[in-house]
Amino acid sequence: MHKTNNYRVGMLVTEIVLILIGLLFLVPFYFLLVNSVKTFGDILTNSAAWPSAFHFSNYKNAWETIDFPSALGNSLLITIISNVLLLLISSMAAYQMVRNDTRFNRVLFALLISAMVIPFQSIMLPLMQISNVLSLNNSIPGLILCYLGFGAPLSVFLFHGFVKSVPVEVEQAAWVDGSSRYGVFFRIVMPLMRPMLITVLILNTLWIWNDYLLPSLILTDPAKRTIPIATYTLFGQYTKQWDLALPALVLGILPVVIFFLAMQKYIVSGIAAGAVKG
Template identity: 60%
Template structure:
C-alpha cells in the first residue's frame, strides 16, 4: 500500500515562516554579542555591523569592575537555595492540598491561585517595611525568604495539577507495607514528580537569576550585589558605558544558557512522561 507524503507546499511555507521568526528572535543576541566586542566609538558609529577585529578587552574590564566571581557566587547561592526551598515547600503543600481536599484546603488553594495575579509593584513598599522590621534587609537569606513567598503560589499551582495524575493506589500499597506519611511522599510520590520539578526549577532559575527589582530593594551592600545589579552600575546619570554593559550582559546570560542546554534532555523527558501519564 502506497503511503502518500504529508509534505506539501503549505508545510514548506510554514517551515520558512518558522525559520524567519527564529532568526528574528535571534537578532537581539546578535547585537549583544557583536557589540560587546567593539570599542565604544565603533559601537556608536556602526552598531549593526561586524567588529573590525575581535576585541575581548571589554570582558577583562568587566570581570574586574564587576568583581564577577563574587557577584556570580551571590547569584548562584540565591538561585540554588531559592529553588531548593521552593521545590520542598511547594511539592509538600500541593500534595497535602490534593490528597486531603477539605474545605479549608480548597480555600487555601484558591488563595494561592489568587496571589498569582497580584502585581509585585503594588506590594513592594509594604515588603520593604516588613523586611526591615524582621531583619531581612541586606541579607542573602532574607532575599531567599522573599523568593519563597513570591514563588510558592505558581509552584503549588503547577504541582497541584501534576499530583492529580499520580495514582493513589501506589501510595496505598506503600502504606500497607508500613511506610510513614513522609516516607510515602519522599520515596514514592516525589520521584514521580520529576518532570514537573525540572520544569519548576527551570522557570524559577530563569526568574531569580535575571531578577533585578527585588534584589535592588533588599540588598543595599555592594558585596551582596547580584549579576543584574552589578550590570546596572554601567548606567550612570550622565554616562552609559554600552560597550562594557553589553559584555556584562553576555557574561551574565551565559551561565543560565548553559544551564538551560544541560537541562534540555530532562525537559524533553518530562514532556514525554507527562504526555504518557495524561
C-alpha cells in the first residue's frame, strides 16, 4: 500500500512537471496570438498584457497587404508537388538500392549520405550559376527541382533503413503469383512503408513550408513568392509592421496546424504499425 501511494505521488509530480513544461512551450504562441489583435502602439508598450480591445482588422489588413491567397497557393503548390515527388522517387530509389546490393548502388548511397553534411551556404553561389544556365530562376518548377535535389539524401537514407526491415519472403510470394516488379513495390512494399512515408512527409512538409532562403534565391517575381517571403516584406530596414506581421505569421502557421490535426490519426496508427514485427 505504501509503495502504491508513493507511485501515485510520483506520477502526480511527473504529470505536473510535464504540464508546466508544456505550458512553457506554449508561451511563444500566447505572445503571437495576443499581439496579433493589438494596435502597433499597444504591441510596443506592453506586449505581454492582454489586449484592451481586439483588433481583428489586423488580419484583414495583413491578408490584403501580403496578398495572402496568392502566397498560400504558391506554398501549397510547391509543398504538395515536392512532397509527392520526393516520396515516390526516394522510396523507389531506396528499394532499388537495398534489393540490388551492387557496388554502383552502394557508391550511390554513400554519395547521397555524404551530401547530407554539405552546408547549404557553401553551394549557394554554384547553385545560382547553375540555375541561370538552366533557366531555373524565377520558376516554381525550378524551385521544386531544387527541393528534390536537397531533400532526396535524407529521404533516401530514411527509406533505405526501413526497406531493410521488410521481409523479402513477402515479395517472393508476390513474384510466385506473377506480380511485376512495379506491382510488388506499389502493392506490397509501399503499404508496409506507411510509417516511414508519414515520417518523411512530416519532415519535408515542415522544411519546405517554412523555408525562406531557397525560395528567396530562386523566386524574384512577387506573384510567385511563398508565405515566408511575403511575410518578410513587412520587415523593412527602418520599420517593422508588427501589427501586420504577427497576423501574417498566424495565417502562415495555420495550414501546418490543420495538416498535423488531419494527420494525427495516421501518425499514431503508423507508429503502432511500425512497432509490430513479424
